[in-house]
Amino acid sequence: MIVGSHLTKRYPGGYEAIKDLGFEIAGGDMVFISGHSGAGKTTLLKLMGAIERPTSGSLIVNGQNLTAMRRAALPYLRRNLGLIFQDQKLLFDRSALDNVLLPLEIIGLHPREAQRRARAALDKVGLLEREKANPIALSGGEQQRLAIARAVVNRPTILLADEPTANLDPESARQVLDLFVAFNQVRVTVIIATHAPHGIPGRQPRLITLDHGRLAP
Amino acid sequence: MNTWLRQHLAAFRRALRRLWAAPLNTLLSLLVIGIAMTLPAAGYVLLDNIKALGKSASGVQQISLFLEAGANRDLVRSTQDRLDAAVPGQWRFVPREEALDRLKSSEGMAEIVASLPRNPLPDAFIVEPRDGSPEALETLRETVAAWPGVAHVQLDSAWIKRFDAFLKLGRLAVSLLAAVFAVGLTAVTFNTIRLQVLAQADEIQVARLIGATDAFIRRPFYYSGALQGALGGLAAGLLISLGLSALEEPVSRLATLYGSSFTLHGLPPLQLALLASVGAALGWLGAQLSVSLAIRQMD
Ligand SMILES: Nc1ncnc2c1ncn2[C@@H]1O[C@H](COP(=O)(O)OP(=O)(O)OP(=O)(O)O)[C@@H](O)[C@H]1O
Ligand SMILES: [Mg+2]
Numbered sequence: 001m002i003v004g005s006h007l008t009k010r011y012p013g014g015y016e017a018i019k020d021l022g023f024e025i026a027g028g029d030m031v032f033i034s035g036h037s038g039a040g041k042t043t044l045l046k047l048m049g050a051i052e053r054p055t056s057g058s059l060i061v062n063g064q065n066l067t068a069m070r071r072a073a074l075p076y077l078r079r080n081l082g083l084i085f086q087d088q089k090l091l092f093d094r095s096a097l098d099n100v101l102l103p104l105e106i107i108g109l110h111p112r113e114a115q116r117r118a119r120a121a122l123d124k125v126g127l128l129e130r131e132k133a134n135p136i137a138l139s140g141g142e143q144q145r146l147a148i149a150r151a152v153v154n155r156p157t158i159l160l161a162d163e164p165t166a167n168l169d170p171e172s173a174r175q176v177l178d179l180f181v182a183f184n185q186v187r188v189t190v191i192i193a194t195h196a197p198h199g200i201p202g203r204q205p206r207l208i209t210l211d212h213g214r215l216a217p
Numbered sequence: 218m219n220t221w222l223r224q225h226l227a228a229f230r231r232a233l234r235r236l237w238a239a240p241l242n243t244l245l246s247l248l249v250i251g252i253a254m255t256l257p258a259a260g261y262v263l264l265d266n267i268k269a270l271g272k273s274a275s276g277v278q279q280i281s282l283f284l285e286a287g288a289n290r291d292l293v294r295s296t297q298d299r300l301d302a303a304v305p306g307q308w309r310f311v312p313r314e315e316a317l318d319r320l321k322s323s324e325g326m327a328e329i330v331a332s333l334p335r336n337p338l339p340d341a342f343i344v345e346p347r348d349g350s351p352e353a354l355e356t357l358r359e360t361v362a363a364w365p366g367v368a369h370v371q372l373d374s375a376w377i378k379r380f381d382a383f384l385k386l387g388r389l390a391v392s393l394l395a396a397v398f399a400v401g402l403t404a405v406t407f408n409t410i411r412l413q414v415l416a417q418a419d420e421i422q423v424a425r426l427i428g429a430t431d432a433f434i435r436r437p438f439y440y441s442g443a444l445q446g447a448l449g450g451l452a453a454g455l456l457i458s459l460g461l462s463a464l465e466e467p468v469s470r471l472a473t474l475y476g477s478s479f480t481l482h483g484l485p486p487l488q489l490a491l492l493a494s495v496g497a498a499l500g501w502l503g504a505q506l507s508v509s510l511a512i513r514q515m516d
Pocket of ligand 2: 041
């Protein structure tokens with residue numbers, strides 16, 4: 001469950017990317033955040049992912065108020081979130097498997113258990129045969145799916161994805177969306193920022209539309 | 218195995234991997250660290266050997282007591298009595314004839330001695346008191362010098378004092394040298410760790426985004442710094458051992474020529490371990506300073 005009220009984010013320099021925003025996302029929801037370029041979609045995801053801190057207002061994620069949290073506590077909160085970045089942030093100095101292992105190394109999981117879980121995540125996104133490949137050798141769609149594997153390997157309760165289907169051909173975009181639907185079906189809250197919300201057959205995801213940092217009327 | 222231990226092990230493994238990933242850099246910084254540690258450590262070993270040399274050369278403290286020239290039998294006898302009474306320990310009488318014979322037998326002196334019109338040497342005593350401390354010897358010297366018929370008292374421990382002062386000076390010099398090189402070693406680690414942090418900037422950034430604590434990010438660099446320092450210390454130990462084994466033969470040959478059984482002694486394992494630990498501690502320190510700065514700059 002994520003609740004924002006009077007949420008405001010002002011970047012250094014003074015620009016207000018999110019202005020007095022109020023919203024509520026229930027656990028297990030699937031939500032699209034849309035809006036024009038510069039509307040504040042990425043900023044809102046970063047706030048929910050505890051990467052940027054609110055300037056004022058409150059933002060409660062998994063029962064914790066991010067406005068009031070100590071900096072040292074943030075890493076532990078992030079571990080329960082799965083983040084998929086606009087630029088993916090894969091590491092090109094190691095294999096696909098090692099990319100997926102990183103979150104598990106961070107929580108100090110036993111190496112054997114970590115290997116097992118990382119392979120399971122790669123299997124889920126259909127990349128198990130490519131585990132030894134360097135991400136640079138993967139296609140755009142495969143890289144996106146690798147980023148998803150890394151995001152879900154910690155079994156997060158919330159998945160936050162920034163433009164996960166931009167730059168993908170329709171077929172790859174479909175595969176990626178299907179993955180999000182599959183995770184949502186097992187009660188993972190899925191929040192996707194996108195210019196163009198996709199229709200999903202048989203489902204009616206919620207839509208939050210931003211306009212210059214506010215909810216669009 | 219608990220999580221804490223496992224995380225440290227993992228950090229250690231990552232540190233090893235990073236050192237291994239840039240073998241040439243690693244080798245070069247190990248060499249620099251090793252040499253930086255070799256100089257003060259070699260100085261220490263040298264002093265240690267000189268100290269041992271001093272001990273082996275001056276096992277017994279002696280006082281030489283010279284009577285006035287032309288002293289008669291009575292004076293010799295009364296001095297003997299006084300020595301018996303005043304000095305616990307041993308003494309030996311060296312008549313002037315014996316002294317001259319000895320002089321004659323030393324190389325190149327025979328002719329000179331033969332050319333002398335008469336024996337210029339006085340009767341003498343060599344005293345080895347049981348208490349050989351510099352203070353006791355000094356008191357004894359003053360007492361003996363006041364006896365009648367005693368022309369001169371020579372304390373053979375004077376050079377021991379000088380030797381001691383020289384050793385102290387040497388030790389101070391080595392300590393200063395060690396302090397300077399400790400700063401240098403810390404600076405070298407600071408720099409290599411800084412390069413490592415910059416090379417790992419992407420991983421650090423991503424790891425933070427997905428929930429890594431500061432400790433998780435810093436730990437491998439600390440281990441890396443400590444590991445470099447420890448290996449550098451061992452490299453220094455190796456260099457010193459090589460140097461010593463090269464010197465060993467010539468030194469013992471020289472010692473034999475001087476009728477001494479002196480041999481060089483190297484670094485015992487305990488001191489090698491100490492060298493490695495000091496290196497590790499300084500490496501850890503350098504890494505800590507470096508990582509703090511680099512990560513602050515990254516924010
Ligand atoms: N780090 C930053 N410092 C200053 N201003 C920023 C920063 N990040 C974003 N902004 C500004 O905040 C506004 C919202 O940016 P944001 O990235 O959230 O938009 P967006 O909706 O994700 O846009 P896009 O669809 O192009 O990705 C923009 O005007 C942007 O210039
Ligand atoms: Mg964006």
